Amino acid sequence: MKKMFKLQWLSVLMLAFVLVGCGAKEDTNKETVSKEDQQVEKTSYKVKDDRGVEVEFNAVPKTIVSLQPSNTEILFALGVGDKIVGATEFDTYPEEAKKIERVSSSTTFDSERILALKPDVVIAYTTGGDDENLNALKVLEDAGIKVFAIKSATSFDDVYGDIQQVASVMGIEDKGEKLNEDIKAKIAEVQAKVKDVKAKNVYLEISPKPDIYTTGSGTFQQEILNAANVKNVFADLKSWPKVSEEDVIAKNPEVILTTVNYTENPAAEILARDGWNSITAIQNKAVYFIDPDISNRPGPRIGEAVELIAKAVYPELFK
Template sequence: MKKFWKIGLSAFLAIGLLAACNKKEEEPKSTTDVEQQSEQKDAKVDEATFPMTIKDVTGKEITLEAAPEKIISLIPSNTEILFGLGLNNEIVGVNDYDDYPAEAAEKEKVGSMEFNIERIIALTPDIVFAHEAGIASSPQMIEQLESAGVKVFVVKDANTFEETYTTIEEIGRATGKLPEAEKIITDMKAKIEDVQAKVANVEPKKVFIETSDEPEIYTTGKGTFVDKMLEMIHAENVAADGTDWYKIDTEQIIAKNPDVIIVTYNYVPDILTKIPQRAGFDTITAVKNNAIIQVDPNMVNRQGPRLAEGLEELAKAIYPEAFK
């Protein structure tokens, strides 16, 4: 787990965005229908009024008397959501690995997988946004913070785009930025629809996702977020015979003969020139066609606003012809 926290700091599991078809012809909406929809929308936005009580993924309820003025984020995905909501001034502490947006680098760092409890307490946050995947490495952290009077909200380790939307909505509600959260979600959905429309008629390609370099090459198997992203854009994950992240031998990669190799790490200089030099890789279709592409790991590994852009980057890497 720590290996991948250092590379991408979060992993994504399955997604599925299949819209149900309504076979009945839609009837014109009456004035009453429009008014009811408007009232429902207003009621949803009103849910962000304070004081409020919210429940996190652990089942714990947190009461907030007012919108938080001092916020700490313990994982980059939460940080990206908070900045996306326009909370730059309220953010007082972030994860050591936070690098997006650029303003995140200017914030106080409070740790990465293990956190500086004293520093967090000294910053006197109104709320700390933690992550389900992250608390496993610091099991006593929440107890220590709460004992010091710090409110900690743990977001779910999202397994789908829908769960990512829920996280964005929850953080938006807790910070008094629910309308902004809904705008982010709407934009993400529009981006996904646009990408899927562009690749709707492509000839499916076989893809190998490489998440770390030799001597321990890891890939994303069935059930991972990236695997489902490939499904969304009509690409075949050649490593789907395994599950979760798993180590794979070069001989297995050669045998799978992918049409495209996607590199989702950036810690190895000149990796795109090194992969073709591996023994036996000259027989792989992706190598023969120079179809080895590196994508920003954070755009496909962080459960935040840029995830839809990550889907687009994958699609462009695999089907460049569809985006000309």
């Protein structure tokens, strides 16, 4: 019987967020550069993960198990996605990721299957502190599998750190720097278009009635909203607060965005809610669905996330 170990997720509500990130430093003893693909061939080098553990590699990993969709996206964006031999059921981007063997569900990973795959490294995650996920991952380490854990990201800087961290593990630091430069350029391009517009009041819904949740300050989503030059009507609250219908009505947002992807036509459901017809966004039918895989996932598509929000709120600026 396969042993399944429970992962530490933020909550069932937050499964789509899969927040991961923080930077790390590397210690390299020897390296040579391949002219063909510019990948750094390293011997006996160490990279510190977000547990503070210096993970030592005798060579650049050739096979990887990724236990977080955002890390999978990073690996593909760095050009080494073909090395992933195991991933989670939520690894859906890019298209090639769907073909990778699933070794993890939303709450558990199959330790026996991971051991059978014999990956050179498991790129895992931690929420910080002494979480159950790290205890479960210790089983893999005790069996001789290298585990590199990355802390949950809460900012763009964390994402940039994640990218550089993964690039260091894979011996392609230059590609990590270039990817970060491209992402920052994309965000700057969007910001140049929205910088002079009067910021609109926006309500972002991440869970529908009867238990309505939104995003507040101190979240990755708030930083996306800030970068798109929109005002979050619930920025005075922290984290992912539960709010009432009366709270939303009182805030009277000009635009409503929803990342709910588990109900049929979430935008139409919001438009049809009883008592909401006094809200400006409802009157103007300014209610839009935003792809949660882009807007909630702290990975290399954060530039696209900013553009997605900006286009929804200020479509006239992107014609």
